[in-house]
Amino acid sequence: MNCQTIQTKILALxxxxxxxxxxxxxVAGCRACQGWAKQAAxxxxxxxxxxxxxxxxxxxxxLVGHLTRGEPIITRPLAIPAQPRESRLFVFLxxxxxxxxxxxxxxxxxxxxxSIIPRGPKPEMTQSVPDDPFLKKMVQRDLALAKADSxxxxxxxxxxxxxxxxxxxxxxxxxxxxEELRDLANWYDKVVKDAIFKQAETLHGAxxxxxxxxxxxxxxxTLSRQLGETADExxxxxxxxxxxxxxxxxKIADSARDGxxxxxxxxxxxxxxxx
Amino acid sequence: MxxxxxxxxxxxxxxxxxxxxxxxxxxxxxxxxxxxxxxxxIENLVSHGIELSKADNPLQRAAACRQTARTLANSLExxxxxxxxxxxxxxxxxxxxxxxxxLVPNLEAASNSIPAGSPQWADLQIIRDKAKADFEGVHSSIxxxxxxxxxxxxxAALALIEGxxxxxxx
Numbered sequence: 001m002n003c004q005t006i007q008t009k010i011l012a013l014x015x016x017x018x019x020x021x022x023x024x025x026x027v028a029g030c031r032a033c034q035g036w037a038k039q040a041a042x043x044x045x046x047x048x049x050x051x052x053x054x055x056x057x058x059x060x061x062x063l064v065g066h067l068t069r070g071e072p073i074i075t076r077p078l079a080i081p082a083q084p085r086e087s088r089l090f091v092f093l094x095x096x097x098x099x100x101x102x103x104x105x106x107x108x109x110x111x112x113x114x115s116i117i118p119r120g121p122k123p124e125m126t127q128s129v130p131d132d133p134f135l136k137k138m139v140q141r142d143l144a145l146a147k148a149d150s151x152x153x154x155x156x157x158x159x160x161x162x163x164x165x166x167x168x169x170x171x172x173x174x175x176x177x178x179e180e181l182r183d184l185a186n187w188y189d190k191v192v193k194d195a196i197f198k199q200a201e202t203l204h205g206a207x208x209x210x211x212x213x214x215x216x217x218x219x220x221x222t223l224s225r226q227l228g229e230t231a232d233e234x235x236x237x238x239x240x241x242x243x244x245x246x247x248x249x250x251k252i253a254d255s256a257r258d259g260x261x262x263x264x265x266x267x268x269x270x271x272x273x274x275x
Numbered sequence: 276m277x278x279x280x281x282x283x284x285x286x287x288x289x290x291x292x293x294x295x296x297x298x299x300x301x302x303x304x305x306x307x308x309x310x311x312x313x314x315x316x317i318e319n320l321v322s323h324g325i326e327l328s329k330a331d332n333p334l335q336r337a338a339a340c341r342q343t344a345r346t347l348a349n350s351l352e353x354x355x356x357x358x359x360x361x362x363x364x365x366x367x368x369x370x371x372x373x374x375x376x377x378l379v380p381n382l383e384a385a386s387n388s389i390p391a392g393s394p395q396w397a398d399l400q401i402i403r404d405k406a407k408a409d410f411e412g413v414h415s416s417i418x419x420x421x422x423x424x425x426x427x428x429x430x431a432a433l434a435l436i437e438g439x440x441x442x443x444x445x
Contacts, residue, residue: 128428129361130301131368132309138320139347139369145327146340146377154328161324168310175307183314187321195328 001026007036012064016040137164151202152219158199159223162191162259166230166252173241173249181248188252192259196223200266217267224263231256312362319346333384334399340377341406344370348409352416360426363417367432370413371439378406379442407443414440 001009006026010016010033019027019037027033093100141161148154169184176184200223203216234253238246301309310317323343330336347370354362382403389395417433418424 130305131361131365132313133301134306134310135313135317135320135365136369138317138324139343139373142320142324142327142340142343143373143377145324146336146343146373146381148328158324158328161321165321172303172307172310175303176310180307180310180314183318187318190325191321195325199328 003030003033003036006030006033010037010040012061013040014061016044134164134168151199152215155196155199155203155219155223158191158195159226162188162196162256163226163230165191166234166256169248169252170234170237173237173245176245178244178248181245182251185248185251185255189255192227192255196259197262200263203266220263220267224260224267227256227260227263231260313350316346316350319343333381333388334395334402337378337381337385337399338402340373340381341402341409344373344378344406345409347373348413348416351413355416355418355423358418358421358423360423360429363423364426364428364432367413367417367429367436371432371435374406374410374439374442379439382406382443403443410436410439410443 003026006023009023010019010027013019016037027037138161141157141164144157144160145154148157165184165188169181169188172184173181200220203220208216231253234249234256238249238253241249320343323339323346326342327336327339330339347366351363351366351370354366382399385395385399389399414436417429417436419433423429
């Protein structure tokens with residue numbers, strides 16, 4: 001028999017002060033059970049001193065039997081009766097309210113900062129990329145050329161396209177590579193020499209009414225001024241860009257000046273033809 | 276407690292303010308990235324523009340417009356392969372504009388001015404057939420599901436493309 005069984009049997013005795021021999025042997029050699037027996041005996045003695053009449057022995061036995069039915073209800077000697085308790089987490093939170101509150105606030109602040117600091121794109125949450133306005137301009141120029149049904153209209157559109165290219169070159173002069181700028185300069189040169197010159201020559205040989213001839217003169221004059229302005233603006237920028245950007249910008253300025261001269265000559269020749 | 280609430284309110288106000296800032300001009304970094312991404316495409320557009328300036332009849336202009344549209348279609352198909360919703364939408368819009376405002380009007384003008392059965396008429400049919408094949412390719416390359424297909428900009432671009440169905444027929 002173990003201590004738990006012995007102590008249950010002691011409790012079940014009608015008078016714990018009278019321990020039977022089979023139990024006495026164990027109690028004599030076990031300090032815990034001795035303590036238990038003493039407490040049970042003291043309890044019995046105190047109960048006797050109560051003014052109420054002592055309960056009949058069979059009632060007490062019935063009560064004890066009821067209490068000890070199934071698993072023993074006393075598992076530890078002199079155990080403190082269990083009280084309903086708050087969970088340890090709740091107790092911890094209550095005792096450290098200031099610390100926990102501070103930590104929660106710190107986490108919220110960190111999340112706030114994290115959400116407003118720009119970060120690199122993530123595969124699943126890539127920031128929306130804006131459309132390229134320069135690409136759109138080039139498409140619009142092509143569309144305008146697709147609709148232009150006269151050399152004068154084509155010249156106007158081509159002048160706009162050349163202007164777009166030179167503006168882009170100036171905008172990117174400080175950040176683009178020399179190869180990228182060289183491409184822009186080549187495209188500009190191509191537009192001026194392969195397209196604007198060609199259209200101007202078409203105008204030159206055409207048979208025109210006086211009003212058409214006047215319009216032609218105005219178109220050529222406007223375009224030559226525009227090319228001159230491009231050359232001036234690009235020249236001004238030459239002193240303020242990295243050395244590797246200068247050759248491309250210089251090429252744009254040179255192409256613009258050549259174009260300006262050529263258009264002025266065409267305009268003069270056209271004027272003479274008209275006279 | 277009051278301090279925590281105040282901090283949260285300040286952060287909420289800052290976030291709202293940051294979100295309310297309108298579209299800012301493109302930074303130099305974005306401009307150069309866009310240029311680098313579209314460099315070859317722009318080179319082609321400049322060349323097509325020069326070709327268009329040399330075209331002096333609707334048939335030639337239709338041929339040049341079809342080249343421009345083909346160039347944009349190639350970029351669109353690449354963007355769709357890369358699952359880049361923004362670029363799919365951007366190229367689809369540009370392609371749609373070129374077809375609607377450049378290719379279709381010039382094909383119509385050419386149809387009205389070229390006698391049926393002439394060598395030019397045959398050329399016109401070839402351009403039209405190629406344009407239709409390009410269009411079908413573009414339409415089928417735009418995803419309708421997944422990350423790209425669910426993008427609102429792509430949906431709008433697809434609606435534009437679908438609105439052009441049948442415009443390339445005779």
